[in-house]
Each structure stands twice: as C-alpha cells, then as structure tokens.
Amino acid sequence: MGLPPLLRGGFRPFFLGGAVWALVVVALWVCALSGAVTLPTAFDPLAWHRHEMLFGYLGAVIAGFLLTAIPNWTGRPPLAGAPLAALAVLWLAARFAILFSATIGSSIALALDVGFLLVLAAVAGREIVAAKNRNVPIVIVILLFAAASALDHTETLGLASTTGAGWRAGFALVLMLIGLIGGRIIPAFTRNWLMKQGRKHGLPAQPSRFDIGSLALTALALGGWTFAPDARLVAILLLGAGLLQAVRLSRWSGLSAARDPLVLILHIAYAWLPIGLLLLGASILSPAVPATSALHALAAGAMASMTLAVMTRATRGHTGYPLTADRWTVLIYSLVTFGAAVRVGSPLIPFDYMRVIELAGTLWGGAFLVFVLAYGPKLIGPRRDGQP
Template sequence: MAKGRAGMTEASSAGTRTPLWLQGGFRLLFLGGAAWALIVVTLWVGVLDGFWTLPTAMAPLAWHQHEMLFGYLGAVIAGFLSAAIPNWTGRPIATGWPVAAFVGLWAMARIAVLFSASISPVLAAVLDVGFLLMLFGYAARQIFAAGNRNKPILIVLLLFAVACGLDHAAAMGLTGDPAIGMRAGFALVLFLIAIIGGRIIPAFTRNWLVKKGDAQALPILANRFDHALLAITAMALAGWVFASTAHPVASLLLVAGLLHAVRLTRWAGLRTTADPLVFVLHVSYAWLPAGLLLLGAAILWPIVPASSAMHALGAGAMASMTLAVMTRATRGHTGHPLEADGATVAIYALVNLGALLRVAAPLLSFDYMLSIHLAGGLWASAFLLFILVYGRMALRRPAGAHA
C-alpha cells in the first residue's frame, strides 16, 4: 500500500508526545493479530492431540473458527482500515490513547472468549461485538466526514459485527443453525477480498509495470465484468450462508470461482514475479477462485472434502492476502522501502506452503495428523517470522528518521 498524505505526516502530526507504537492502530493490531493467529493454531493443534482442553464455553472447533475469523481477521481488518482510511479521506491518522483503548478492547475480547466458561459467554460476546461496532463507528465517522466513496465497506463492517454476534448466539444454543454466524463472517471477508483485491491488485501491478517501462497490455481495471462478477459472488456467498448444501448454490459457487479465475488472468500477474510484494497479491487472490471451486464441488460431490475448501479460503486466501497486505502496509507507513527482503519472501512461501499442505491433507497417502502438524508448523512459522521482522519495523523508527 503506497503511503499517502496522511501516512507521510503521521510522525510529524503526532510529534514526540505520542509513543511511536501508538501512532496508528495498524502497528499493534497487525502484530497482535499475528501473535493471536500463532496462539490459536498452537492451542488448536494441542486440542487435536489431546494435550489440553480449552477454558472456553465454545466447542473447541467453534472457538478455533471464531478466533481465526473474528479475532485474527478482526484485528487485521481494523489495522488495515486504520492505515487506509486516512489515505482515502485525507483526515489525520488516529494516535494516542484512543489507539491504546481500541487495541485493549480487542485484547480483552480475546481473553474473555477464551476463558468464557469461567467469565461469562455474554460478557465475551459484548466485548467481541463491541470492538467491531467501534471499528464501524470510527470508519463511518471518517468516511462520511470526508464524503469518501468507500461507503459500501461500512455495510460489510456492520454485517461482520452482526455475524460475530450470531456466532456467539449459536455457541450459546440460541440459533437453529450452529454455523450460520461463522459462514456469514467467512462470506463477508471473502467479499472484502474480492472488492479490495479488485482495486489494489491491478492498480499496484499497473504502477509497477509502468515504473519498469513495461506499459504494453496493462492490467484491466474494474469495469462491467467486475461489477457483474461481484454481484454473482454476493449471490453465491449469500446462498451458501443460508442454504449451504443446496445444489443451485453449489452451481453459483462454481460459476463465481471460474469468473474469479478469469478476472485474475486480466491482471498480468505472471509479469510481476520479479517483485514479490506485487506477485504475492496475485498468488493470494488465486486461492479465492480455487476455494470457491472446491466449495461448490464439495456440495455436489462428497468425495471432495469440505475441509479442503474451507482451508483453501481461510488458510489460503484470507491468511495469504492479509500477510501480503500487512507487510506492504507496514513498510509503506513506517518509512521503509517497498521491497521484499529474504525474510518477507520466506513469510509468503511459508503461509502458502502451509495452506497448500492443509488443503491437500485429506487426500494424501501418509498420516493425516502428521500432515496437520506439518501444515500448522509451516503456517504458524509465517506469522512468527512476521512478528520478528515486522515488529521491529512497526515499533522502531527507521535508521536516519527523526523523532
């Protein structure tokens, strides 16, 4: 993500009064989200191995899904918006105690959900949904004050908070479908990837190709094809949320997956292999059509594991895309060059290899749990490496920068 006017002035606007780690919510939210993803995967694998039980009121699988979706992704979405909204609107970046309070609320919600068997499932739900509603309120205030065009994202944010509440209600036995909140949250994040990915991937690719002097057959920016694709994707995902086993829904998912694959070919991704920061966006987006195709196939043909489809979309599309965005945004908003070093390339390789192994695990001939451990280890290593490398970038000024 290129650094905009608001991002370029964040240090000067905050001055020396505000600690660096409170100059923009993305610093702590990206790091906290990555650390939480690492913790959740570790705890979940331990549950599968029978090493421990979790002190949550949720079923272990429901907790794992909830925390990766609303815990980890909630933090990343909030971090992304804290960096992107000032660029969209030209308004000042949030700093100081509001950032500390916001991140603190997210952390309290994670602890409350994990220990909800002892604390209170209702309190956990209030804190969890409250965090997302605060994010919605911040985004709405900034976007409406600036008259910005990104108002549709507000609808997605509000629905994401509703989905989080539904997931808590399901865990308490208050809904007829125990997975409707999870599917709704999943669908909304996938739709965000389709919307935002469709903006930033061709734009960043065009900019890089033009900079390199390769201006022939540039990526196609959003047009009527993309608008139709988003409409079909919305229908397919909505159908999956409310009728997850219906064959017409499966057909829509297959059509959406094919159209996203076509969309990806319009962005000239293979010409960007020399720049991992750009190329990884294309690789990450490729998980979206793959996952949608697998999801549709799993409904029509039970031989296709539904878990493979879900992990293609979750461990693949969501995790890979968020790490791609977090690395780029952290560099762009902390004064570091938009170049991928060896550690950054390793982050991308580890998360994608981990996702690939997890998707293939049910189909491999060797021990399933061994596959799960290897996939989890690779995937978690990507987040650990992100914390070690990008934590320093987020929490320290670059060499030569003035306080």
C-alpha cells in the first residue's frame, strides 16, 4: 500500500498545518484582545500571538519549503512517510504545549518548540552534507532561529530579561531569508515569464555587487535593531537599508509582469520589506510613526504575503496543477494585501481601533481560510497528473 498523499512531501503537511494554525492564532488573538477569551498560556497574549506567528506559523512554512527544496538541491529522496509524520506531530505538539503552557509548564513547551527546529536542522544538515551541497548556511539559519525561539522562551520563564531580543532576532532572520531567497526567485520567475511573452529587453537586472551591498546593510541594520532597538544609528541604518531594498526591487521589472498574478504577488510581497524597514527606522526617530505599523508591514505584509505567494506557487507546481492563478488564488493575494494595509494603517485610521483591528484580522485571516479551502484538497489529495 502506498503512502497517503499528505505524507509524500514536506510541503503538504506543513503548508496546510501552518495555514490552519495561522487562522487559529489570529482568531484567538482578536478574541483575547477584545476580552472575549483568556488564553491558557504562560505567555502574555501579545507575546503568544507574536511567538506563534513567528516560530509557529513561519516555522512550519520554512520546514515545508526546506524539505521540498532539499531534494532538488541534493538529488536525494525527500523526507516522507513515518519520519515526515513524526516531524509534523512534533511541530503540532509544540503548538499545543505553548498554548496550554500555563497548565502543563513552560519548560515542556520550550523543549518541544526548540526541539522541532533542532530536529529540522539535523534532518536538513544530514541531507545537505551527504550530498556535499553548498546550502549549508541554511542549516545555520535554522539553528539561529531555534536559538531565537529559546531566547524568547527564557523571557517568558523569567530566566532572563532579554527585552524582546529573542523575537526581534527571529524577525531579523526571517526577513533576511526573504531578502536572500526573494532575490533569487523573484527576478528569475519574472525573467522567465517575460521571455515566454517574447520580451527580449527590459528584463530584470542580473545579481550584482549592489544586491550584496543591499543585503549586507539590511543584515547590519536588523542586527543592530535586534540588540539596540532604540538607537539613533540603528534608525539611520534601517532607513538606508529600506532605500536600497526599494531600489533593488525596482530593478526586477515587476510592472512588466503585472498581468501574471503569480509573479506580481512576489513583487508586492517584497515591497513590504523596504516599506517596513523605512517605517521601522522612522518610528525610532519620531513618535509620530507607530512602531506597530512598521512591525505589521514586515510581518502581516512581507512575511505573510511572501509565504502565501510561495505556498500557492509551490503547491500548484508540485501537485501537477498549471502555474496560473485561478480566482481563488487571486482572492488570497487580494485579502492578504488589503488585510496587511489595513493593519499597518490602523493606528492612523479615524475609526474605533478595535473595529479596525477586527476588519484587518478578518481580511488577513480570510486569505488563510481561502488557502485552506482552495489548496487543502490539493495538499491532501494525489497529484492531478497521476505521478507519485
């Protein structure tokens, strides 16, 4: 008897599980914010919401992406069957352990949460080293992500006063992954689409020292923000990084590929990165710019939009569906973009704050709901073309 489709590739359980968990987290957070529920976690509600979207949801998406990319990098068989199921169960156990950590204990939650990331790093490292592949740095990033999660837990446990360095480090690592991976796939996918349309001029610029310099300044700025979030020098670095990332994006010919939603969403998602960096730098220099707007531009904007863009594209490609955006896919992109925009602007919108937050949560959460409904059957079912 063959493997169930859900366990034939890492993207299947982790993309689906991550999207469902994002829905749960947003719904519980909005309810907790309005006072409708009391969360049974040792984290305060804001810290739980932030940790679970960062290390829970994004941890799942990173796992799904990595476990799917590694066989392409190495030529080795993908993780599947019982080992994949065990890793997915470990991720899920960590989520419930953290949610109910006020009852079962914070130490168990920490062990399961960090343990999942360490096992993921071990699995990825084994495959990459065995194939003598050059992507060893991605394993280091996962280990640093695990360390950031552990640091966030220690503050909840009261073992250390890190003043938020753990979650900021996690933020910084994910944003650097967006900068690195986005810098590979966005111009490549854009170039491929334009060439299929017969375009020979005005193609995305090839990677150059400018890209390296942009990423280096972004890493320096985010590293500074992780450990000195209120420093004026950090603000200046963030503003500089935001400007360079905006120029970098402008070199990828996004408007020329606007007719293909699968390509356009990658450019829109990446645009949130320079917007968020600029807002973050400005928020340090001026109290008139809300820090929450900057953080949500980076999280609800860049992180959520980019992951949904990658999840939809990868799911279609690996389940035998054409790389075209149907109406449900376009709806996902529209909801996450408008939801992020409303959340970023919520401190400045002249309406009742909770109503605006609820609207943003409904739009943003709606994107994940549509993903689960439209892409869940693809992730659970067999490939459309009958291949394994």
